[in-house]
Amino acid sequence: MIQGKLVGDRLRAEPAGLDVRVRSVQVHDEPIDVADAGQRVAVALPGIERHHLHRGDALVSPGAFALSYRLDVVVDELAPIPERALVHHGTAAALARVVRVGRFAQLRLAAPLLAARGDRIVLRAGTTVGGGEVLDPAPPRHADAGRFERAERGERLVFAPVQDGGEWVFSDEWLDELRAVIERRLDAADPLDPGVSPPREPWADAVILRLGLERRGAKLYRPGAAGTLGPREREAAELEAQLGLEPIRVDDGQLARFLEEQGRLVRVGDGYAVAPFAYERAREALVSELEAAGRITLARFRDLLGISRKPAQLLLERFDADGVTRRVGDERVLRRSTVRSGE
Known part of the structure; x- marks a missing residue:
């Protein structure tokens, strides 16, 4: 209680969930009608036993607070x-x-x-x-995160978007606040993928147009923004130097996706990757074998490339996903639409 009159009031004890009536209020064993913040107050509640209430329960006006x-x-x-x-x-x-x-x-x-x-x-x-x-x-x-940020800045209802005849209307002040929040999130975004998730509210599409941002897939970007390696270029170069036909594990999935989009590696599943030239060489060898024999087993493909079983399996699964081959039992066959690289 900050300040107020309690005697005779009907209140609610929460979270006990009891409707109560205040018969009297005392401070230092003296009856009073009004109590101020900071005072130690005793409240008499007729019909309520001590065991009905617990430490931490509060007296509030009915409906004023939600549990x-x-x-x-x-x-x-x-x-x-x-x-x-x-x-x-x-x-x-x-x-x-x-x-x-x-x-x-x-x-x-x-x-x-x-x-x-x-x-x-x-x-x-x-x-x-x-x-x-x-x-x-x-x-x-x-x-x-966006909901927390809006709650922190105490977004006032008067500035929140409203719908008028099917169109969303919002104030310049509210739009400037939202733009500042999104700009801070963009500044902190990963350089490999400098986008952020958009607002999810019903007004999102209308507001994004006004913010001058680009929506690409499920994220928002500054116009023309593209991923860059920045200080991670050296790390990427060292990774590329290790790539060959034998897949190596790349623990940073986002870095692997970025380098694959740049044509600098090929992911073959389970967190592994090979060099692009090695992928093409393996593909050519596989297609040649299938054109000659019609079918190929995992063991034969492994021996054909001179690699171990797991890398061979990862490569075959990638070729299946890319539409080069189709699995039939324990063998692979060439998909009819497949043509040899370079033809």
Whole structure:
């Protein structure tokens, strides 16, 4: 309570879920009608037994607050925060699963809490590991960075987009705020793929046109933006130097995809890759054999290239995926549409 008159009021005790009536209020055993923030207050609730209420329960106006099993918070981290922690809010406490999204988190609670935007919380896991401020006291289940950012900046309803006759209308101030948020995300994007996920709200398509961004597939990009290796060029060159016919493992899948798009390697599955020239040489040898024999086994293909079983299997699976061959039992046959490279 910040300030107010309680005597005679009908209130709700939450999360106990009880409707109560205030008979009297006391401060230091003296009856009063009005209590201020900071005072230690005793409230008489007729018909309510002590065991009906629990530490952390709050008296609120009916309908003023929603109980929630989730809280969106911005986190102040003092020590590594584990996936499960104890959330302290006022005198209440509840276990929670902590779903981190950068400096934000959604706390998925084992028991409901009654909170308001701006409330402070403490996170403990044996010791205090952090704290935070409530951004949304009753959010849907999500892990959306954009939603956290909008909640943090306190996006006001008056500036939010509205639909008028089928068209979305939004203020310049709101658009500038959204543009700044997306620009910050683009600045932090991976140079290999400098795009970010777009807003998911119904107004997204209309707003993206106004922002001057390009939508490519499932991401937004600055006009003309393309992936670059930047400081990773040396790493890419060292990787290329190791490539040959024998597949090597490339743990960085995004780097492998980028280099394949540039024609600098060929991925053959299971995180492995070969050099483009080696892929073509293996393809030519395979097509020649199939044109002569009609069918080929894994063992024969392995011996044909002089490599071990697993690399041979990975190459054959890539040729299947590329439409060069088709598997029939334990053998491969040439697809009719396949032509030899260079013809």
